[in-house]
Structure formats: C-alpha cells, structure tokens
Amino acid sequence: MEKENPFDLSGKVALITGASSGLGKHFAKTLSSNGAKTILAARRVEKMEKLQSELENDSFIVNLDVTSKESVNSLKN
Numbered sequence: 001m002e003k004e005n006p007f008d009l010s011g012k013v014a015l016i017t018g019a020s021s022g023l024g025k026h027f028a029k030t031l032s033s034n035g036a037k038t039i040l041a042a043r044r045v046e047k048m049e050k051l052q053s054e055l056e057n058d059s060f061i062v063n064l065d066v067t068s069k070e071s072v073n074s075l076k077n
Contacts, residue, residue: 005034007034008034008035009031009034009035009036010035010036011035012035012036012037013036013037013038013039014027014028014031014036014037014038014039015038015039015041016028016031016038016039016040016041017041017042017064017066018041018042018066019038019040019041019042019048019051020040020042020043020044020045020047020048020051021042021044021047024042025047025051028040028051028055028059029051029054029055032055032056032057032059033056035057036057037057037058037059037060038055038057038058038059038060039059039060039061039062040052040059040060040061040062041061041062041063041064041066041075042063042064043063043064043065045061045063048061049061062075
C-alpha cells in the first residue's frame with residue numbers, strides 16, 4: 001500500500017508575497033515542487049519572470065507592493 005504524501009498540494013493555489021527573492025522565492029519553489037499552482041506577487045517583475053521559469057507547476061505573476069494600499073486593493077479586481 002502506497003503512503004499518501006502529506007505535503008501534496010495538487011489542486012491548491014498559493015499566493016506568495018515577496019516572491020522575487022529571499023523567503024518568498026524559497027516558498028514559491030517549495031510550494032510548486034509539492035504540486036501547488038502559484039501566484040507570485042512582488043515589485044520586481046523581472047526577478048519573478050526568472051523564478052517562474054524555474055517552477056514545476058503553473059504560475060501567475062502579479063506586480064504588487066504590499067506597502068501600498070492601492071496596490072493591494074488592485075488584487076480585488
């Protein structure tokens with residue numbers, strides 16, 4: 001009998017802020033490698049485009065500045 005993977009995120013979507021570097025980049029890779037589709041959110045789109053090419057599952061890039069109320073509110077639309 002095959003054990004179920006407790007970290008299987010297939011069918012899940014994760015929004016990762018700060019995805020262009022550091023912990024955000026690390027978590028994007030980890031979540032994607034475990035099956036999640038990812039929404040990469042940060043200010044540095046070029047870095048997210050490079051990261052996107054390294055991910056194993058579908059991903060979407062959002063230009064986001066979490067210090068800007070207008071930028072955060074734009075996610076609603």
